[in-house]
Amino acid sequence: MNFRRALVLAATVFLATGPVVAQEPVWHGGISTIGELKHKDGFARFDYVNPEAPKGGELKLSETGTYDTFNPILSKGEAATGVTTLVFDTLLKSAEDEITASYGLLAEGVSYPDDFSSATFRLRAEAKWADGKPVTPEDVIFSFDMSKEHNPLLSNYYRHVVSSEKTGERDVTFRFDEKNNRELPSILGQFPIVPKHWWEGQDAKGNKRDISRTTLEPVMGSGPYKIASFQAGGSIRFELRDDYWGKDLNVNVGQNNFGTITYTFFSDNTVEFEAVRAGDVDFYRDNSASHWATAYDFPAAKDGRVVREEIENPLRATGIMQAFVPNLRREKFKDQKVREALNYAFDFEDLNRTLAHNAYQRVDSYFWNTELASSGLPEGREKEILEALKDKVPPAVFTTPYTNPVNGDPQKVRGNLRKALTLFNEAGYELRSNRLVNAKTGEPFSFEILLSNPSFERTVTPFVNSVKKIGIDARMRTVDASQYTNRVRSFDYDMIYGIWAQSLVPGNEQSDYWGSASVDRQGSKNYAGIADPAIDELIHKIIFAPNREELVATTRALDRVLLAHHYVVPLFYSKAQRVAYWNHLTHLKDLPYYGMGFPDVWWSKNAAK
Known part of the structure; x- marks a missing residue:
């Protein structure tokens, strides 16, 4: 990053x-x-x-x-x-x-x-x-x-x-x-x-x-x-x-x-x-x-x-996207409605309360916690940039501010799971005997979440249990570091627990994160498998932005388009790094x-x- x-x-x-x-x-x-x-x-x-x-x-x-x-x-x-x-x-x-x-x-x-x-x-x-x-x-x-x-x-x-x-x-x-x-x-x-x-x-x-x-x-x-x-x-x-x-x-x-x-x-x-x-x-x-x-x-x-x-210092200049990342190279995740449905099935509020003592904030931007994050509806130069790509970006970028579903109590959970099922239905899936299956082929909708460390399992387990309520067979697989690295490099996974860290001056690395040229290049950080002409154009504009104002507006436009495609299920992060050290180590006050x-x-x- x-x-x-x-x-x-x-x-x-x-x-x-x-x-x-x-x-x-x-x-x-x-x-x-x-x-x-x-x-x-x-x-x-x-x-x-x-x-x-x-x-x-x-x-x-x-x-x-x-x-x-x-x-x-x-x-x-x-x-x-x-x-x-x-x-x-x-x-x-x-x-x-x-x-x-x-x-x-x-x-x-x-x-x-x-x-x-x-x-x-x-x-x-x-x-x-x-x-x-x-x-x-x-x-x-x-x-x-x-x-x-x-x-x-x-x-x-x-x-x-x-x-x-x-x-x-x-x-x-x-x-x-x-x-x-x-x-x-x-x-x-x-x-x-x-x-x-x-x-x-x-x-x-x-x-x-x-x-x-x-x-x-x-x-x-x-x-x-x-x-x-x-x-x-x-x-x-x-x-x-x-x-x-x-x-x-x-x-x-x-x-x-x-x-x-x-x-x-x-x-x-x-x-x-x-x-x-x-x-x-x-x-x-x-x-x-x-x-x-x-x-x-x-x-x-x-x-x-x-x-x-x-x-807080290290995160002042770092935009974070931490997320469940479905691999669009898998046919089952190509439909945007499927990916959006998975977000409705994630109960962040319950996880934050029961596992994290309410210490986290939900991530709602690929440049979260920085001035580069989009919010509300596009205005000014950001809107002009998006209007030039109007036929290539989701209409929602102009009409609907991105927000994550809110869970946290039984009524909201039930409502969001119903919404998830509605989206799956629109994508061609239906419930049969409490199993979500492809309406045409009868193939069950299932996926595996690849993990590199057992410590992630306690965070992933609630999500696995939640999607099972709508008939999805989700599983976790924790592998050793070497196997994880090799599988991620070769995009050999259904879904991973991923993270991108952004600087306040995004540039050439954006091509590696979500550019079409990186989708099939092993070792890239295009974990989701994104290949979209409008996103490619926005990345190019970011790289060649002539001034700070243009860079900020274009980055917010890119953020908005990425969010509108629901490429990931955003997770959470903290606004400070927590460190513990033995007191023979020391540093200046500032x-x-x-x-x-x-x-x-x-x-x-x-x-x-």
Whole structure:
């Protein structure tokens, strides 16, 4: 869910008279697609860091699932958490107190022409790999080419980048097949840069490495940490590098403070939380409202050794759609009335009361909790955009504001189940002997909800029980992390419990979420299987929006069309992230406005001991 921005330069000036005069590129230390950068070139540090934070101490983290590869660019296998962000640097680094700003990390500057037809990055002369060799343009080109070749998600994300070439001793130029896509220079700063010489070399046993395959050989990068040790699939330990080339850069001051970071992988959340209680895990994101309300009665939580916080910052710039996602590649879900009927059968109010202590809000937008969310009926520029597509969008976008059905008491539940059955009837289904069947073929309407973790089952069970009341045979299947990942990548499911996280500046990633070109591309995030010409047009308009006002209006129009098609059954979310951590971890009182800064700007009180 997330990826950055753009800035400035005129490379060629045409004079009123005389020949064309080529100008030297103008280099900028940061880029943003919204407004001016907060920090000017040469700034000392980000405002949300503690420049005096001590270095050292141990951070023990956890993950559910497992891993089977350290390869940072491959879409195969289960990538080990932390490798991409800790071991490898990128060309640019995002600022967590600005919406869409990023500043030079491996690159000291970026330039591009007024029409955004290319972007050139100049590498820092001091940028080094862990073996002391310099980071070169050849490394950047190799990383980009291999990412596009071996990762379908990145191949689509960068599909408009048609070439990369060395254009100076430390310069790499990317050329685009379209103009005025303002986001492209920014998102090119985000893919991990890997060492070409290492991947084209041999391992300790003399075997030639292959970047197209998974590997559990500790990979080498240019980032602040190295892989120190691991137990395959079970744990991985990172150590802070004393010789990290970028430790004194302004974008790194006050960051990368822990001496070691260890991830331990657990098969289920219950065992994972027991490790938190025992002090074997230092930090825990609690995604269950009921668990948050009832599970912290152990001594360390009561006496303050385990600190609990609800932090709104990370969600200030994140639009969430969490939903049951039916797969439209399955014939049974192609009818919009079927999908709408399933929403009437979901009793959010009862679930929120009985399982979540009324801690959640129902999601009613693909950009929920942001200014990009549609509401009411379209007006102004948003209405104009939709009217231009009037023959291609559902009529309801002009006449009926989107709302989720409201349940919560027996009378409302009965009414909504009747409405669900009416919609199924209109879609060609009928009840026979308490089973919902296709009126023509007699085939029962049934589906399976694929889950990756048993913790989801308590949320899904009420929905399964509800649809059974109208004769639907719904089942849950919980599989291990590797199987889940592979099945989702290949769209091998009837329905999943899915989530999309949106930035405040949607762009090229929208094609991967709901664009027609991504519907059959394995590994895309078009989980629902959406292929709609009007949605494709709206995505194109979002990518090429010339200003903020047009972007907001077009995104709201897209949101409205997505909702009107009832592609998903919206679930719920919280407006704050709940975290619990042992009190040897600490942070400044004011965290980044749009982030938690974890673990980057946190530190250990034990580091000074």
